[in-house]
Amino acid sequence: MLLPSRLISGIRHIGHRVIEGVWRLGIASRFFILVLLKSGTSLRRFNLVIRELYFTGVLSLIIIVVSGLFVGMVLGLQGYETLQKYGSESAVGTLVALSLVRELGPVVAALLFASRAGSAITAEIGLMKATEQLAAMGMMAVDPIARVVAPRFWSGVISMPFLAAIFSVMGVFGGYLVTVVFIGVDEGSYWSQMQSAVDFRFDIMNGFIKSCCFGVVVTAIAVFEGYDAPPTAEGVSGATTRTVVTSSLVILGLDFILTAFMFRGVS
Amino acid sequence: MTSENLIEISGLNFSYDTRAILKGIDMTMQRGKVIAIMGGSGSGKTTLLRLIGGTIQPTSGYVKFAGKVVHELDRDALFKLRRKMGMLFQFGALFTDLSVFDNVAFQMREHTNLPESMIRDLVLMKLHAVGLRGAQHLMPNELSGGMARRVALARSIALDPMLIMYDEPFTGLDPISLSVIGNLIRRLTDALGMTSIVVTHDVQESLKIVDYVYFIADGVIAAEGTPKEVRESVAPFVHQFVHGEEDGPVPFHYPAQSYRKDLNLENALA
Incomplete structure (x- = not known):
C-alpha cells in the first residue's frame, strides 16, 4: 500500500526529532559526568564555589523571601476560608506547613531558582563562549569545565536546599501573619497543631531530598545549555529560554515521580 | 638569534565534514621571527592557528611544535605544551568577571605556586610592557578596544611563552591603537x-x-616571501591582495548565471 508522501515526510520528521532528542540527551549526560569528574578543582579551591554561591544563592534570596511570604499568606487565607466552614480553622497551621514543606517549598523555590539563577548561569557561560573566553582559557591550558562550569554547578546544588528551606520558613511566617495576626486564629493552636502534624522524617527530610534533586537538575540543565549554546546572540538567548522551560517541566515531572515514591500510603 | 625551526607544518589537511578547509599546507617558522599569515575571510587562517594550538585535529599531515607532533599528544602533554604558547584572540577575550590585574595574573595563579607578592610584581611588569600599569584596577568593560587588546597581550605573555599567535589583532582599531599594537608585537x-x-x-x-x-x-599557500618580495610581487593574487584591488583572481562577483539571463533579456534584442 502506498502511503501519501506528506504522511511519510511527517513520520520522517518525527523520527528526526526523536533521534535528535536522544542524541542531545546523550551529549548532556556525558557532559554531566565530565562535570562530576572534573569537580576536584572546585572542591580543592572551595573559594571558587563560594564566589558563585554569592551570585546564585545570596542574590536569589530577595525573590525567594518575598515569594515565600506571599505564597504563605495566600495559603493561610484560602485555608482559613475553607476550614472555617467545618469549624476546624485551628488546623490552618498544619495545612500551611505541610503544603509548603512537602510540595510548594521545594517546587516553587526551584521554579524561581531556575528563572533567576539558572537563566543567569546559562547566559553567563554562553556569553563567555561567544566572546571566546572559554577558548582563551583552554589555550591557557586551564580546563573551562573544571574552572568555570563545575564551581557554578556545585554552587547551585548547595544553595537550592537552603533556598527551599528559607521559602518554607517565610511561607509559614506569612500564614501566621494572615491567620493569627490579622484574622485572629488562636496562636497556640496554629503552632501546636503544626508541631504535632509535621513529621521530621516524612515531611521535612523528603522535602529536603526533593530540593536537592531539583538543585542538581536545574543547575545541570543551566550549565549544559550555556556550554552548548551556539556562540551568537540568538544562540545564547535561545539557550537561556530553553533553560527556564526545560527546568520548569523537569521540576514538575520529577516532583510527581518523587511524590509518588515518597508519600504513597502515608496518611 | 638562532635560526632553528620552532614550528614545522607538513602536508596539513583539514576538513569540516566533507568541506576541505586546508589542502596540503607546508610551512616552517623560525624562532625569533614574526610571521604573517594573510588571506581573505574564510580562507582557513584561523583554522591553521587552532591546529597549531591543538584545539582541533588535522585530517592528515602534522604540526610539529618544538619537535613534538601536536595532534599525537595526550591531554596532559597538550596542556603542558600550551603553557609554552600564548594566543591573542580577535577581540581580546578578557575574562569579563576579573579586573585587568587578575586577568594578567590568571595563568600565574593557575599554573604556578608563586607567592602573591611576586605575582603582583610580575603582573605590573607585564602591564608596564604594554603601557597599562595604571589601568590595573579597571574592569574589562571600562577599556577601549585597543586597551583591551593590549591587556590581552600582557596576559598572553604572562608565562613568557615561546610562541604567541595573534588572531586578527588589528581588527576594529583606530590608526593610533593599530600602530601601537603592531609595534608592541615586534x-x-x-x-x-x-x-x-x-x-x-x-x-x-x-x-x-x-x-x-x-x-x-582556497586552503593552499598561494604565495610566500619577505615583505619586500611581497610588495614587489607581480603574481596576480598577491598584487590584488596587497593593493586591495576590487577585481582579479579573487572575483568581485559571486558565481552566477549570466546577467542577461537573470534579467530575462536573452531574447530582448533578437
Missing part, C-alpha cells in the same frame, strides 16, 4: 625572544613589522 617578540604568528588581512600594517609572509587562498 618589540615584545624581539625583547622576549619569542616567535609570533600574526593572522591578519591588514596588509600595510603587518608588512611593516613582519619578517615573512604566507598568503593562503
Whole structure:
C-alpha cells in the first residue's frame, strides 16, 4: 500500500526529532559526568564555589523571601476560608506547613531558582563562549569545565536546599501573619497543631531530598545549555529560554515521580 | 638569534565534514621571527592557528611544535605544551568577571605556586610592557578596544611563552591603537625572544613589522616571501591582495548565471 508522501515526510520528521532528542540527551549526560569528574578543582579551591554561591544563592534570596511570604499568606487565607466552614480553622497551621514543606517549598523555590539563577548561569557561560573566553582559557591550558562550569554547578546544588528551606520558613511566617495576626486564629493552636502534624522524617527530610534533586537538575540543565549554546546572540538567548522551560517541566515531572515514591500510603 | 625551526607544518589537511578547509599546507617558522599569515575571510587562517594550538585535529599531515607532533599528544602533554604558547584572540577575550590585574595574573595563579607578592610584581611588569600599569584596577568593560587588546597581550605573555599567535589583532582599531599594537608585537617578540604568528588581512600594517609572509587562498599557500618580495610581487593574487584591488583572481562577483539571463533579456534584442 502506498502511503501519501506528506504522511511519510511527517513520520520522517518525527523520527528526526526523536533521534535528535536522544542524541542531545546523550551529549548532556556525558557532559554531566565530565562535570562530576572534573569537580576536584572546585572542591580543592572551595573559594571558587563560594564566589558563585554569592551570585546564585545570596542574590536569589530577595525573590525567594518575598515569594515565600506571599505564597504563605495566600495559603493561610484560602485555608482559613475553607476550614472555617467545618469549624476546624485551628488546623490552618498544619495545612500551611505541610503544603509548603512537602510540595510548594521545594517546587516553587526551584521554579524561581531556575528563572533567576539558572537563566543567569546559562547566559553567563554562553556569553563567555561567544566572546571566546572559554577558548582563551583552554589555550591557557586551564580546563573551562573544571574552572568555570563545575564551581557554578556545585554552587547551585548547595544553595537550592537552603533556598527551599528559607521559602518554607517565610511561607509559614506569612500564614501566621494572615491567620493569627490579622484574622485572629488562636496562636497556640496554629503552632501546636503544626508541631504535632509535621513529621521530621516524612515531611521535612523528603522535602529536603526533593530540593536537592531539583538543585542538581536545574543547575545541570543551566550549565549544559550555556556550554552548548551556539556562540551568537540568538544562540545564547535561545539557550537561556530553553533553560527556564526545560527546568520548569523537569521540576514538575520529577516532583510527581518523587511524590509518588515518597508519600504513597502515608496518611 | 638562532635560526632553528620552532614550528614545522607538513602536508596539513583539514576538513569540516566533507568541506576541505586546508589542502596540503607546508610551512616552517623560525624562532625569533614574526610571521604573517594573510588571506581573505574564510580562507582557513584561523583554522591553521587552532591546529597549531591543538584545539582541533588535522585530517592528515602534522604540526610539529618544538619537535613534538601536536595532534599525537595526550591531554596532559597538550596542556603542558600550551603553557609554552600564548594566543591573542580577535577581540581580546578578557575574562569579563576579573579586573585587568587578575586577568594578567590568571595563568600565574593557575599554573604556578608563586607567592602573591611576586605575582603582583610580575603582573605590573607585564602591564608596564604594554603601557597599562595604571589601568590595573579597571574592569574589562571600562577599556577601549585597543586597551583591551593590549591587556590581552600582557596576559598572553604572562608565562613568557615561546610562541604567541595573534588572531586578527588589528581588527576594529583606530590608526593610533593599530600602530601601537603592531609595534608592541615586534618589540615584545624581539625583547622576549619569542616567535609570533600574526593572522591578519591588514596588509600595510603587518608588512611593516613582519619578517615573512604566507598568503593562503582556497586552503593552499598561494604565495610566500619577505615583505619586500611581497610588495614587489607581480603574481596576480598577491598584487590584488596587497593593493586591495576590487577585481582579479579573487572575483568581485559571486558565481552566477549570466546577467542577461537573470534579467530575462536573452531574447530582448533578437
